[in-house]
Amino acid sequence: MLPGRILSATAPALRQVARPRPAVIGRRWNSSSSEPSAYSSFFKSFGRPITKVCLMAVFTYQLVFFGWTKLEQDEVRSERQAEISSLEAKVKDLQEGKKE
Incomplete structure (x- = not known):
């Protein structure tokens, strides 16, 4: 017997499970405000310098x-x-x- 014939009855159910989901691109967690929060804007501007200072301190x-x-x-x-x-x-x- 061929494996395809055994699964022929369940093939539609397997196709539904194996169907890939569309990727969500550009999802916004806070969709009510169009401006970034103060927390994220702070780390966008000062994230690299803070990281460099911490790494230099550890070194x-x-x-x-x-x-x-x-x-x-x-x-x-x-x-x-x-x-x-x-x-x-x-x-x-x-x-x-x-000795003496």
Whole structure:
């Protein structure tokens, strides 16, 4: 049996379901006023500058944060190295004291 023959009885119903709907173009949500709202006009004029300022602030924060973290790691590393050097010197002095 062919699949077309099985669906022949339901074909009109399938055509109605599969029929594409026309696209709605240019729908206005607020059809009573022809002018845009103050909110939308504000963001049309200042949206890009506000976005640029926010992105630059995030970039600056990240740059300062990573710089601060690097300096802090260098400080901790130098403190640990100084402690290791002092402990090595103490061990060397103790080993020399035992040999004598």
